[in-house]
Amino acid sequence: MGVEGIGARVARKEDKRFLMGQGRYTDDMSVPGMRYAAFVRSPHAHARIRSIDTSAAGDMPGVIAVLTGKEMLDDGIGNLICGWMIHSKDGSPMKMGAWRPIAHETVRYVGDAVAVVVADSMGEARDAAEAVLVDYEVLPAVTDAVRALEAGQPQLHPEAPGNLIFDWQLGDSDATDAAIAAAAHVTEIRIVNNRLAPNPMEPRAALGIYDSAEDHYTCYTTSQNPHVARLVMSAFYNVAPENKLRVIAPDVGGGFGSKIFIYPEEIVCLWASRRAGVPVKWTSDRTEAFLTDAHGRDHVSTVKMAFDADNRITALKVDTIANFGAYMSLFSSSVPTYLYATLLSGQYAIPAIHANVRAVYTNTAAVDAYRGAGRPEATYLLERTMETAARELGVSPAELRRINFIRAFPHQTPVIMNYDAGDYEASLEAAMAAADWNGFPARKAEAASRGMKRGIGMSCYIEACGIAPSAAVGSLGAGVGLWESAEVRVNAVGTIEVLTGSHSHGQGHETTFAQLVAERFGVPIDSVSIVHGDTDKVQMGMGTYGSRSGAVGMSAIVKALDKVEAKAKKIAAHLMEADESDIVIENGALKVAGTDKSVPWFQMALAAYTAHNLPSGMEPGLKEGAFYDPSNFTFPAGCYIAEVEVDPETGKTTIVQFVAADDFGNIINPMIVEGQVHGGIAQGIGQALLEGVHYDPETGQLLTASYMDYTMPRADDLPSFKVSHQVTPCPGNPLGIKGCGEAGAIGSPPALINAITDAIGNNDLTMPATPQKVWAAALAAGN
């Protein structure tokens, strides 16, 4: 490892502009003639639109256009779609209701767009939006997915009778039932995974620019995957053909999954720009974000886990109801199916698993991938069940996990996944040592002397990242391939640009990707620039989500670097009249091994471009591209241990210790990886203790529409984390990387709830474990 190569704690190159307030986000973009959009949004969770009167709004000062769903339909703009086909167990395809970018005839959640105003200023646009008169016939609403499946409930979409989108299964039902019937012990538990609002620091924004002279569109947008946005807007929404649509995702201030999806607003800004003849910008405010960003989680499950007399798991049966909200968001259907049920084996050898998942429409915001996407739901369910089983069986939680760990690889689970490598015992041991697990009874006694209830809980998680071989995901219903592209351009002076289809919105790609090049060619990372987020610069890419930029995005860069290296060596060998196989690259020079002959990197690059003296038949220049399609998922895994103190008088939980022991395979920049783990754990603590989206069950009004009521984790809610890494390199990609972006949010919630329920002696506790809930649970347990 060099000082800037793989494994070095290099400070993030991008932080200078972020810390100096010089980032360039979508809302920072300004173009001549630009105007502002404000949306008229439904105040009702479910209503029929009788009429819309835009005349008063149209006469307001500064107003350029007031547009409705009718005009959008007339212009042939298509429905928003879900891009992953799921079939129910009866073979029927999922029942997708129509999602108009601007609602036409019916609104289905509070915040559904009804009209858009374009005006000279944001204030004038908002004033006019308030003057749009919409006559609604209010209909009954349902927000709870379990209730929405019952007879007699409000029906959202004619395409989906009973509000049921699909009734899907995975695994062997008969074998699972038989194993449960024959079990020595069965643990049963109901698991609720609370709905979360993603809350990236930068709210969503879009700027649509239509150039009538060229009949060309440009869209600046807060996207994690601008190429997918262009593809979907072209192929499905009929906004513009791909060659006439440029999508740019500049600096993006966090996504956590919520900026993967194509939302109505960017389509509307593009369309409105052509309609109104001016560039149109929209920026969400925070309450709009709470109302309209795709939420995460919202599962209700029943679980049966069967054990034999030796406490080995013999079967797992899961029945899950997943709330999808009012419309099917872009990847919503993949989350509670192939990103969830496929991980239900966890770190354990389980012979039989069966999962049934019902996806349900409700009068709430759409639900889609949020940091972890399905894997946190699987991990929470499994690790709460394991802890419950350990208590019922009278076995220590660590022992029950050890008995059931998978220890030989590759391991084929009964739910599709083939785990390639791992050492779960190593992470468990590292975590228990860091947590001083054996010293816990003494700490508990000391806390009791202060009137505090101390508890400890663990969670052994596994997740699947680097999703995945394109052919495999295609066979499972994905509408896209999940490869990545890279292009490495060596300039004539030897500096290097790496064009990547990955997108950085906080991950630090400008640093880690440059480290990869520094490692390979011995050039300083300052001479390497990372280019991403613009469909006119990078030809095609699949973007960043699912912790895929390392395992997939960097693997594509490696493939391109291989090609650059091969050509560079040919040129150097020719210049030094040596054999190509004798050329080595060290410290920014190409050398003939075992001699003092060398050519500096820049001189080789210059030779490639002057083309005065190249090997016979070689094309000038030094630029190579590659596409990388992974051969398998990657499987990061680890063990998290939380230790808490509960104040029994108030129910307030204080996290006194949090240990994370992760196996992410090989690591490029440990500092950035630790940052990812810290952020992920903070979000996991948010889910476990603080965050929860609440709708009024009768009216469907969002009760947590601002930070006055939605509890984001803050610095004083969090302890200092003890983080360590165990490394089993991933055999499936050239760098041995597994991915680290989501683990913190996946592994932490069950560890925390296991710790709190241990402290209060009551296993009946749902997330978020607010002081009120913990107080009531402790009281119910007689504590």
Next chain:
Amino acid sequence: MYATNYHRPSSIAEAVALQSSSDEAKYVSGGMTLIPTMKQRLAAPSDLVDLRHIAELKGISVNGSRVRIGAGTTHAEVSASPELAAACPAICHLATHIGDPHVRHMGTIGGSIANNDPAADYPSAMLALGATIVTNAREIPADDFFTGLFETALEDGEIVVAVTFDAPAKAGYSKFPNPASRYAMTGVFVAKAEGGGVRVAVTGAGANGVFRHAGLEAALSADWSADAAASVTVDAGDLLSDIHGSAEYRANLVKVMAKRAAAAA
């Protein structure tokens, strides 16, 4: 935010004249509630009359046992006042735990009590200390000042000039913050006057705003101790219930915070 006209008077008389010149004018002090409410388009005053530059509203003084805090005094100033730390440290403690540093350097005691947010901290102190609210027109006992959720005895155009109270023999404040907003989910201010009278006021928990709790006052009068507070039954009947805390939970918090406030006094 809707457009508004901003005024910066330098005297109370000028402020009153400006306010009365428009039906839709509002006084603004720190603006810690009003400005966010305007940004959300939930309030639309035609005119904002800024009270932060009026010398008559400034200053903290302690004469003998009588404490006077000018309405325009920020929470940070109360928090850091050596005079108040000597006369009534509980009110410094209270001010130290309002909002965050930004709020404490902008928000004022006059603004807080005039707004009478049911989860604000200061109203409980005013009630428990038996304070007098001095306005440009009259003096109003705290018992008569806080009349309901965001409601006070202030007439239209009336300005809070200062609050005054006798330094207590002892006093304490304990609050349990709402996890999201960090306002008081329940806050209890306990005070024992030099003459021996005990007053206990509760904020954050009441369905009708800040209130005194007779049971806690009786218990602490008989025996100023955490145990005495803990022995009191708090009726959940008149308490708030919302997504953050049921009335039963708040009833428990009233007792626990009273205990802690008494112990801290």
